[in-house]
Amino acid sequence: MGKKVSIRQVAEHAGVSVATVSLALSGKGRISSDTVRQVKKSAATLGFIPNRSASRLRSGRSLLIGLVVNDIANPFFAELSADVEAHASENGYLSVIANTNDDIEKQASVIETMIGQGVAGFIIVPADTSTPDTFQVIRDHDMPYVLCVRDIGDGKADFIGFDNFTAGVMAAEHLVEKGHRTFAFVGGRLSVDNFRRRLDGVRHALARHGLTLPDNCVREGVPSRAIGLAETGDLLASGAEFTALICYNDFVAVGAYAALNQAGRTIGEDVAVVGFDNVPESESLSPPLTTIELYPRAIGNRSARALIDAVNGSSGPHERVYLAPELISRSST
Amino acid sequence: MGKKVSIRQVAEHAGVSVATVSLALSGKGRISSDTVRQVKKSAATLGFIPNRSASRLRSGRSLLIGLVVNDIANPFFAELSADVEAHASENGYLSVIANTNDDIEKQASVIETMIGQGVAGFIIVPADTSTPDTFQVIRDHDMPYVLCVRDIGDGKADFIGFDNFTAGVMAAEHLVEKGHRTFAFVGGRLSVDNFRRRLDGVRHALARHGLTLPDNCVREGVPSRAIGLAETGDLLASGAEFTALICYNDFVAVGAYAALNQAGRTIGEDVAVVGFDNVPESESLSPPLTTIELYPRAIGNRSARALIDAVNGSSGPHERVYLAPELISRSST
DNA sequence: GATCGATGCTTAAACGTTTTATCAAAATCT
DNA sequence: AGATTTTGATAAAACGTTTAAGCATCGATC
Numbered sequence: 001m002g003k004k005v006s007i008r009q010v011a012e013h014a015g016v017s018v019a020t021v022s023l024a025l026s027g028k029g030r031i032s033s034d035t036v037r038q039v040k041k042s043a044a045t046l047g048f049i050p051n052r053s054a055s056r057l058r059s060g061r062s063l064l065i066g067l068v069v070n071d072i073a074n075p076f077f078a079e080l081s082a083d084v085e086a087h088a089s090e091n092g093y094l095s096v097i098a099n100t101n102d103d104i105e106k107q108a109s110v111i112e113t114m115i116g117q118g119v120a121g122f123i124i125v126p127a128d129t130s131t132p133d134t135f136q137v138i139r140d141h142d143m144p145y146v147l148c149v150r151d152i153g154d155g156k157a158d159f160i161g162f163d164n165f166t167a168g169v170m171a172a173e174h175l176v177e178k179g180h181r182t183f184a185f186v187g188g189r190l191s192v193d194n195f196r197r198r199l200d201g202v203r204h205a206l207a208r209h210g211l212t213l214p215d216n217c218v219r220e221g222v223p224s225r226a227i228g229l230a231e232t233g234d235l236l237a238s239g240a241e242f243t244a245l246i247c248y249n250d251f252v253a254v255g256a257y258a259a260l261n262q263a264g265r266t267i268g269e270d271v272a273v274v275g276f277d278n279v280p281e282s283e284s285l286s287p288p289l290t291t292i293e294l295y296p297r298a299i300g301n302r303s304a305r306a307l308i309d310a311v312n313g314s315s316g317p318h319e320r321v322y323l324a325p326e327l328i329s330r331s332s333t
Numbered sequence: 334m335g336k337k338v339s340i341r342q343v344a345e346h347a348g349v350s351v352a353t354v355s356l357a358l359s360g361k362g363r364i365s366s367d368t369v370r371q372v373k374k375s376a377a378t379l380g381f382i383p384n385r386s387a388s389r390l391r392s393g394r395s396l397l398i399g400l401v402v403n404d405i406a407n408p409f410f411a412e413l414s415a416d417v418e419a420h421a422s423e424n425g426y427l428s429v430i431a432n433t434n435d436d437i438e439k440q441a442s443v444i445e446t447m448i449g450q451g452v453a454g455f456i457i458v459p460a461d462t463s464t465p466d467t468f469q470v471i472r473d474h475d476m477p478y479v480l481c482v483r484d485i486g487d488g489k490a491d492f493i494g495f496d497n498f499t500a501g502v503m504a505a506e507h508l509v510e511k512g513h514r515t516f517a518f519v520g521g522r523l524s525v526d527n528f529r530r531r532l533d534g535v536r537h538a539l540a541r542h543g544l545t546l547p548d549n550c551v552r553e554g555v556p557s558r559a560i561g562l563a564e565t566g567d568l569l570a571s572g573a574e575f576t577a578l579i580c581y582n583d584f585v586a587v588g589a590y591a592a593l594n595q596a597g598r599t600i601g602e603d604v605a606v607v608g609f610d611n612v613p614e615s616e617s618l619s620p621p622l623t624t625i626e627l628y629p630r631a632i633g634n635r636s637a638r639a640l641i642d643a644v645n646g647s648s649g650p651h652e653r654v655y656l657a658p659e660l661i662s663r664s665s666t
Numbered sequence: 667g668a669t670c671g672a673t674g675c676t677t678a679a680a681c682g683t684t685t686t687a688t689c690a691a692a693a694t695c696t
Numbered sequence: 697a698g699a700t701t702t703t704g705a706t707a708a709a710a711c712g713t714t715t716a717a718g719c720a721t722c723g724a725t726c
Contacts, residue, residue: 006682017706022684029685030704047473049449053386054682057711061684064429064450072418078411085405085432094446096397097430099418113427116382117397140380225617254617284558284587286619339712350676355714362715363674387712390681394714 005046014042025050056118065307066119067097068110070127075279076249076296077125080148083300084123091308093120100127104134115141120311123303125149128192132156144310146303151193155318158306162294163322164194168201170292170327171246171274176209178333180244180272184217186231186256187224187248195248198276202246216240223248228255236263243271244333250275250282253289253332272333276325288330295323338379347375358383389451398640399452400430401443403460408612409582409629410458413481416633417456424641426453433460437467448474453644456636458482461525465489477643479636484526488651491639495627496655497527501534503625503660504579504607509542511666513577513605517550519564519589520557520581528581531609535579549573556581561588569596576604577666583608583615586622586665605666609658621663628656 011018016035023029024039031039042048056062065088069077085095096119098110107127114122115137122138122145132154138145139156146158175183185202188195203213217240221227228247235242236259245260247253253275257267265271268287275282278293302321344351349368356362357372364372375381389395398421402410418428429452431443440460447455448470455471455478465487471478472489479491508516518535521528536546550573554560561580568575569592578593580586586608590600598604601620608615611626635654 008682018683019685019706019708020704023705026684030702032704035704047470049445051390051451051682052449053390053451054711055684057384057386057390057713058682058684060711063446071415073408073412073415075406075408075411078408079406081430082404082406082432085430089431089443092446094429094431094443094450096427097414097418098422098427099415110422110427112382113396113425116385117427118384118386137380257617280558281614281617284590284614285617341712351713352676352678352715353674356675359714363672365674368674384712387681388714390683391712391714393681 005048006051007048010039010043010046010048013046014039053118062118062120063093064096064117064119065093065304065311066111066114066117066122066124067095068100068107068114068122068124069097070100070102070125072097072099075281076277076294080125080296080300080303083297084304087301087304088308091304093308102128104129108134108137111135111137115143119143121145121307123148123307126152144307146307146310148299148303149194151320158303158310158318159320160299160303160306161194161322162299162325164197165201165204166322167276167292167294167325168198168203169205170201170325171276172202172205174290174327174329175244175246175272175274175333176205176211178244178272181211182217182242183211183213183244183246184219184235184240184242185213185246185248186219186235187221187227187252189220189222198248214240217242221252223252225251225255225258228252228257229259230255232256232259233262236260236265245271245273247273247275250277250279250289250291253291254281254285257285257289268331268333274333278328282328283330285332287332290330290333291328293326293328295325298323338381339384340381343372343376343379343381346379347372386451395451395453396426397429397450397452398426398637398644399444399447399450399455399457400428401433401440401447401455401457402430403433403435403458405430405432408614409610409627413458413629413633413636416630417637420634420637421641424637426641435461437462441467441470444468444470448476452476454478454640456481456640459485477640479640479643481632481636482527484653491636491643491651492653493632493636493639494655495632495658497530498534498537500609500625500627500658501531501536501579502538503534503658504609505535505538507623507660507662508577508579508605508607508666509538509544511577511605514544515550515575516544516546516577516579517552517568517573517575518546518579518581519552519568520554520560520585522553522555531581547573550575554585556585558584558588558591561585561590562592563588565589565592566595569593569598578604578606580606580608583610583612583622583624586624587614587618590618590622601664601666607666611661615661616663618665620665623663623666624661626659626661628658631656 007018007021011021021039024031024036088095100107104127121143125148130152149161219231221231275289275291278291282289282291340351340354344354354372357364357369421428433440437460454476458481463485482494552564554564608622608624611624615622615624
């Protein structure tokens with residue numbers, strides 16, 4: 001039956017002008033508290049829902065935030081997104097979300113679409129090969145944006161991520177402490193900044209103990225179970241010597257588990273394995289996987305906070321936040 | 334530098350009126366192909382991004398769809414959401430997403446906010462205790478909506494879910510086939526329709542073979558690892574006899590694994606376990622878990638399709654789609 | 667050569683807000 | 697009592713689109 005209730009019907013119902021209704025509901029002008037009460041009552045009884053398209057058009061203010069992620073089905077990013085949404089929602093914002101699948105063209109296209117939809121700003125996990133130039137269109141529109149997780153060195157935006165170097169150090173230190181002297185590293189791509197830093201951290205920590213990670217013991221690959229299985233298998237077949245295996249993330253570690261089992265190595269005894277991310281799955285592997293917790297929820301929360309602050313015009317310098325990872329020691333090491 | 338480029342600047346740049354630009358870009362009016370070309374060129378060089386707030390306000394048409402989910406961090410719903418987003422995005426729609434955490438008040442509030450933001454329609458996984466009345470506000474606004482996964486018997490909307498009864502039958506049949514004669518069921522709440530149907534399916538299949546599921550072998554609880562652990566432990570302590578354990582979902586099964594291991598039972602030998610959902614984790618458990626795949630991605634995809642069809646005014650009767658589950662047999666049974 | 671129908675484009679109103687400028691009435695001050 | 701300020705409300709313009717209606721121009725038709 002299409003009951004169209006706009007600010008106009010509220011005005012009529014309350015016996016005042018539309019301007020008064022707008023002012024009363026937003027608490028802005030000088031409206032007597034009696035009138036405010038009456039207007040609110042009318043709005044409630046009519047079931048008035050303000051049309052944000054109209055208000056955004058007129059005022060330029062928006063209650064929408066754009067969340068651009070490479071893969072929302074990946075638990076790490078799903079958790080991050082969930083906390084962005086939670087914090088946004090607490091502050092009256094709604095989240096518009098889009099997957100890029102690490103496709104930079106898709107990323108450009110969704111950013112444009114979101115600008116058209118009038119988002120107030122962006123929270124972005126940059127797709128592979130993104131550069132600061134990629135986000136020029138956002139700056140052209142004077143919108144704030146926060147980059148997460150992947151640091152592309154964009155000085156014009158806030159960055160919230162975790163400290164990959166320290167994460168790498170933690171993994172390596174833990175293994176050295178457990179008495180390991182020979183190491184391998186599987187998964188991740190050299191083109192990804194997170195990968196390089198993590199690897200640097202590992203090498204740095206090993207070097208402190210006079211140990212090394214030989215080049216033939218580092219296997220690159222898009223992080224996945226399949227790559228973990230294939231590369232670890234290959235590594236074992238190559239005859240490389242190692243008693244400790246560091247996996248780029250927990251997915252890779254799951255694949256590595258399979259390869260190691262096939263090769264007859266006993267995880268936690270013959271060979272130690274450590275992963276990154278602390279996905280729920282890691283706890284229920286057999287044996288449970290030692291991993292580095294990277295706190296995606298905290299990243300989501302901080303990002304949302306940073307963006308909303310920026311939207312509200314807090315104009316400090318851009319911040320770069322690196323959250324400290326934490327070692328979760330389990331029986332795989 | 335705030336370069337505001339609206340349809341107006343495009344018009345000036347192309348030397349035509351705003352109306353012509355609008356018509357040319359939407360391909361609607363009678364505009365010569367020369368003019369269309371020129372307008373498109375001007376729009377491109379100026380980097381024109383149409384303001385959807387304005388167009389929605391004027392035309393009433395929207396390219397936003399509202400996705401309301403109880404827990405987006407849960408892999409099942411994350412996958413569902415990912416496919417909704419993918420299909421929406423393919424059709425030029427953007428997804429606005431919100432978590433309800435199964436809180437019906439929060440659900441009502443996000444639905445209202447989304448209506449205010451001008452979504453074209455909704456895809457909803459109804460929060461616990463939702464009834465058709467819950468969605469009256471959507472119908473009042475003449476908007477289409479599709480309900481997913483949880484069937485609340487709303488005849489005024491499409492429903493896309495999976496066939497819980499058959500899923501229960503499959504689990505039970507599989508176990509009977511493997512020679513089991515005594516059964517238990519852990520996790521899920523009687524207040525949830527999906528739970529009841531799944532359990533009915535199990536009982537129905539068992540009855541066909543002259544077998545039963547005694548009441549003292551059914552343990553309710555909000556599905557989670559913790560409940561799986563606690564209830565299975567309790568069940569074992571109670572001295573209940575069973576060689577086959579059906580878990581409400583894979584999370585519960587993970588908890589059950591721990592309880593069974595603690596009790597010294599060998600999974601896949603002394604006792605068989607089957608779960609539902611086929612979360613990635615289930616494959617890497619030890620032993621790998623037999624489970625029922627429920628195809629969340631297909632549900633997401635179908636839902637998006639149904640909604641977009643409805644938005645485009647295809648006016649058939651509402652459809653109820655139950656996707657067939659599939660048994661994934663692994664070594665836990 | 668007047669009439670007609672396409673064709674191609676424009677004018678202007680409308681969508682539902684917000685906000686500035688304005689105004690009347692009431693309260694306060696000389 | 698008259699001047700001034702404060703209070704409470706309103707009228708109207710504006711935001712960037714879409715779209716119905718209108719208006720030339722042109723070619724074809726009688």
